[in-house]
Amino acid sequence: MAIVKVEDQTFKATLEQDEVVLVDFWAPWCGPCKMIAPVLEELDRELGGKLTIAKMNVDDNPATPGEFGIMSIPTLKLFKNGSEVASIVGFRPLNDLKEIVQPHLN
Incomplete structure (x- = not known):
């Protein structure tokens, strides 16, 4: 799979489209x-068939980050079936991200 760009208008549809985002x-x-x-690109290569990785530019899309109280970037939010199940603030290496994501994959 490829990493997708998401905007305020497409955010909810992206969460509904796939089980884990x-x-x-x-x-x-x-x-x-x-x-x-590049860590997210590698995560996509390794797990891309099991989850969707979406990128939202907070400068171009202020509504959704405001709704979720994003105060620092990068912030990664993991959603399963449309509900937030994890939040990660700041840089993390690949293995840390895999440890957080994998329990939520089927």
């Missing part, structure tokens, strides 16, 4: 966001 709230000027991007 990991959303990356990021901005182009954010250094740690740039650091986690």
Whole structure:
């Protein structure tokens, strides 16, 4: 699978579309966001058939981050069946992300 871009208007539809969705709230000027991007690409390569990874630019889409109280970026939120099951703030290595995500995969 490929990492998808999501916007305020498409956010809810993205959560409804797939069982497990990991959303990356990021901005182009954010250094740690740039650091986690290749980690998410690797996670997508390894687990892409089991979850959807979506990226939301917080500068272009302020409503959804506001709704979820995003105060720092990168923030990753894991959703299962449309409900938030985990939240990760800041950079994390691949193995940490896999440990958080895998219990929620079928």
